[in-house]
Amino acid sequence: QVDLVESGGGLVQPGGSLRLSCDVSGKIYNFLTMGWYRQAPGKRRELVATITEGRRTVYGDSVQGRFTISADGAVNSVPNTLYLQMNNLGPDDTAVYYCNAANVYGDAGWGEYWGHGTQVTVSS
Numbered sequence: 001q002v003d004l005v006e007s008g009g010g011l012v013q014p015g016g017s018l019r020l021s022c023d024v025s026g027k028i029y030n031f032l033t034m035g036w037y038r039q040a041p042g043k044r045r046e047l048v049a050t051i052t053e054g055r056r057t058v059y060g061d062s063v064q065g066r067f068t069i070s071a072d073g074a075v076n077s078v079p080n081t082l083y084l085q086m087n088n089l090g091p092d093d094t095a096v097y098y099c100n101a102a103n104v105y106g107d108a109g110w111g112e113y114w115g116h117g118t119q120v121t122v123s124s
């Protein structure tokens with residue numbers, strides 16, 4: 001079993017910053033991508049950013065240049081913690097942010113896992 005627990009969400013003013021963390025636990029032998037997704041009220045869940053085991057990153061168009069995804073540990077290692085640094089936040093960034101581990105190989109074989117989410121609210 002793989003567990004993902006997000007933290008770091010909260011209320012921030014427009015233009016402010018937040019850093020989200022995702023603690024990864026469980027036995028993982030390797031993975032293809034981990035990342036962050038978000039879902040605003042009445043909208044579909046959307047990609048925020050992903051990172052591969054080789055630490056290559058991909059960003060959604062709306063966050064490119066403002067958000068940075070990172071993971072602890074060496075390249076090609078399984079991280080214990082995933083991070084999302086969010087700068088210059090705006091009201092459109094308000095959403096529940098979810099940590100995701102896709103194509104993860106653990107004791108149960110290949111699978112995909114989600115955290116329960118952390119709320120980010122950008123408002124003055």
